[in-house]
Amino acid sequence: MAIGLNQTNLFQPIHVGNMKLNHRIAFAPTTRLRATDDHTPSDLMLRHYSDRAQTPGSLIISEATLISLRAGLYPNIPGIWNDNQVQAWKKITDAVHAKGSFMVCQLWFAGRVGSPELLKKHGLDLVSSSALYDSEDSKKTAEAVGNPVRALTEEEIKSIIYEDYKNAAVNAINGGFDCVELHSAHGYLLDQFLQPAANQRTDNYGGSIENRARIILEIIDLLSETIGSERVAIRLSPWAKFQGMKAEKDTVHPITTFSYLVNELQKRANNGKQLAYLSVVEPRVNNNVDVNLADIAGSNDFIKQLWKGNVLQGGNYTYDKPEFKSLKADVDGDNRTMVAFSRYYTSNPDLVDRLMKGLELSPYVRSLFYAPYNYGYNTFPNFDEELQYDHETEKARRPASLI
Known part of the structure; x- marks a missing residue:
């Protein structure tokens, strides 16, 4: 048996915003397509999140959650723009809190990599910072369904900031979340504005680094005033090449762009607007692939x-x-670093306990990540436990609304 990590900083308590965590392991945002067809959190999600909150004082971050209909749309992705969604999320956050743990809602706007077909069904356009696609395949798909990508107007950008993001953040707090995390990574809308590979605008939201970062900082400032900066966090992926980021025509080094943004966030912290945390994706992964x-x-x-x-x-x-x-080096190198897990949290609901005690980790099954049923989602047991279930029954079990 391996030696556990209980003697490292990983198992020291830490204050994060208004939350007092008992350890520094977080369940990273993990998209798994188990919401209902109308984007309402489901009974399957309730079980999934509750199980992974079983160690008191854990930090559970929701899967990427759409802030509005126009945010992009994918099948069976949860949203947080209407009352039913808020009520359903409240059942999940209540269950997480009942385990003594905390929950963060990751706010998501997909932008140009959303589904042009689903958007069209709702009479909505595929939008981005500029009328650029992340790939030729994306272009063919969008044009084939008659919903080509177009650049947002400044008026629309303001509407997304002051209506969509504000509404989603307020809904998240009303839904029992302890914090919200802006998804500004992996080539989604905020990243599409930030990085010149996707942003060729010449107005107030394009060109200079200051202009490209403007939408993110406006959202940060608005949400800090609306729900409190201690309830706001952000996720960044400076090195990810996912979904058209860091293309060859991107001549601006990521350190230049991201240093400006992080420096601006620190300036706000110095002035009393400290965010709960800053989440960064390590260059060892490109979205969900090593x-x-x-x-x-x-x-x-x-x-x-x-x-x-x-x-x-x-x-x-x-x-x-x-x-x-690498984990030990990072968490023991200072007193402010936490570590997020996604894939192994999927297959190990008791991941925190296993890492503490040095227990073997159950392998994840990538082919079941985005399956539409319960098998491979809530069918992984704790260590030395055995779940009794019928494979075919769980493969037939689809998400049901909590409302």
Whole structure:
């Protein structure tokens, strides 16, 4: 049996915003397509999140949650723009709180990588910072259904900030979440504005780094005033090449762009608007796929040099298990670093306990990540336990609304 991590900083308590965590392991945002067809959180999700909150004082971050209909749409992705969704999420956050844990809602606007077909069914356009696609395949798909991507107007940008994001943040707090996290990573809308690979605007939201970061900082400032900065966090992926980011025509080094944004966040912290945490995706992963060790480029060390608050780092911290050398180095290197897990949290509902005691981790099953049924979602047991279920029954079990 491997030696557990209970003697590392990973199992020291930490204050994050208004939350007092008993350890520094977080359940990272993990899209699994188990909401109902109308984007309402389901009974399957209630069980899934509750099980992973079983160790008191855990930090559970929701899967990417759509802030409005126009945010992009994918099948069976949860939303948080209407009352039914809020009521359903409240049942989930209540269950997490009953375990003594905390829950964050990740606010998501997909932008140009949303479903042009589903958007069209609702009479909505596929939108982005600029009329650029992330790939030729995306272009063909959008044009085939008659919903080509177009650039948002400044008026629409203001509406998304002051209506969609504000409504979603208020709904999240009303739905029992302890905090919200802006999804500004992996080539989704906020990342599409931030990075020149996707942003060719020449107005107040394009061109200079200051202009490209404007939408993010406006949202941060608005939500800090609306729900309190201690209830706001943000996720960034400086090195991810996912969904058209860091294309060859991107001549601006990511450190230049992201240093400006992080420095602005620190300025706000210095003026009393400290965010709960800053989440950064390590260059060891590209969205949900590992990067070959020989191909890893870049480091997030520059962020820690600029940002003095809590940092949540995520991305293949299990590649060197059971020694976990990189994890130990990061969490023991300071007193403000947390570590996020996604794939292994899927297959190990008691992941916190296993890491503490050095217990073997159950392998995840990638082919079941985005399946539409319960099998492979709520059918992983705790260590040395056995769940009694019928495979075919669970494969036939679809999400049911909590409302």
